Each structure stands twice: as C-alpha cells, then as structure tokens.
Amino acid sequence: xxxxxxxxxxxxxxxxxxxxxxxxxxxxxxxxxxxxxxxxxxxxxxxxxxxxxxxxxxxxxxxxxxxxxxxxxxxxxxxxxxxxxxxxxxxxxxxxxxxxxxxxxxxxxxxxxxxxxxxxxxxxxxxxxxxxxxxxxxxxxxxxx
Numbered sequence: 558x559x560x561x562x563x564x565x566x567x568x569x570x571x572x573x574x575x576x577x578x579x580x581x582x583x584x585x586x587x588x589x590x591x592x593x594x595x596x597x598x599x600x601x602x603x604x605x606x607x608x609x610x611x612x613x614x615x616x617x618x619x620x621x622x623x624x625x626x627x628x629x630x631x632x633x634x635x636x637x638x639x640x641x642x643x644x645x646x647x648x649x650x651x652x653x654x655x656x657x658x659x660x661x662x663x664x665x666x667x668x669x670x671x672x673x674x675x676x677x678x679x680x681x682x683x684x685x686x687x688x689x690x691x692x693x694x695x696x697x698x699x700x701x702x
Contacts, residue, residue: 563684573666577659581652582626586611586619588659591645594629595653599644601634610685628652 571585578588589609594600600608606616620643623629628649634640664674 577662581655587623590619590623591649591652592656594645595656599642602641602643605643
C-alpha cells in the first residue's frame with residue numbers, strides 16, 4: 558500500500574535524522590524550523606506554519622523552546638503588530654555550519670544521488686500538493702445494524 562509506505566518512509570527518515578541532530582540538541586521538527594530560517598531568512602510565524610505545514614498549536618511550543626535556547630527570537634512586526642516575525646540569533650545562525658554534513662549523511666544513507674533526490678522531491682511535492690487541493694472522499698456507509 559502506498560499510504561503505508563509513505564508513513565513508514567517518514568518514520569524511517571525521522572529515525573535516521575535523530576542521531577545526526579542529537580549533538581545539536583535539536584529534534585527533527587526543531588531542525589525543520591531552523592533549516593527553513595537558514596534558507597529563507599526572517600519569516601512570520603504564519604509563513605513558517607504554511608511552509609512546514611504545521612498548525613499553530615505545534616509551532617508555538619517549538620518556537621518557544623528554540624527561543625529559550627537563544628537560537629531564534631520572536632518580535633512583533635512594527636508595521637503590523639498582529640504579525641510575529643521569527644529571526645535567527647547569531648547562535649542559531651552559527652548552527653547552520655552543520656547543515657551540509659547532515660544533508661550529506663542523509664543522502665549517503667538513502668543512496669540519494671542529486672538526480673534521485675530531485676526525483677524523490679518532485680514526486681513527494683506532487684503528492685503533497687494534490688492532497689492539499691483534493692477534498693477527502695466521503696465516508697463509506699455504515700453497515701446495516
């Protein structure tokens with residue numbers, strides 16, 4: 558079943574990341590936040606939620622823990638007080654130097670050549686995009702009592 562294999566692949570990927578992130582003191586979701594900020598720079602909480610497809614109830618505790626470690630800071634946007642901007646601190650930015658080694662280790666573990674990595678990314682993005690715009694099918698009728 559495709560759905561089971563996607564689920565199993567996600568769990569396997571997270572398990573492979575765990576020992577790579579342990580020396581940095583990061584969980585996989587925290588690493589995703591940091592990697593997104595390394596790639597895109599300052600972002601609003603809303604942008605992070607959308608890019609990482611997490612809900613606010615998950616994102617807020619992640620940001621609080623990273624802020625407590627002085628890896629990022631949250632500030633109100635002076636142009637719109639309703640918007641909170643997330644920025645890396647110098648300590649958070651310095652952690653970026655570990656990213657290439659982590660990426661190489663993942664590629665080596667899964668035998669991802671640049672072409673295979675691009676193919677996998679394209680397929681996975683297609684699945685995510687299609688799922689996001691496809692309504693859930695109706696539930697099957699209940700069996701007769």
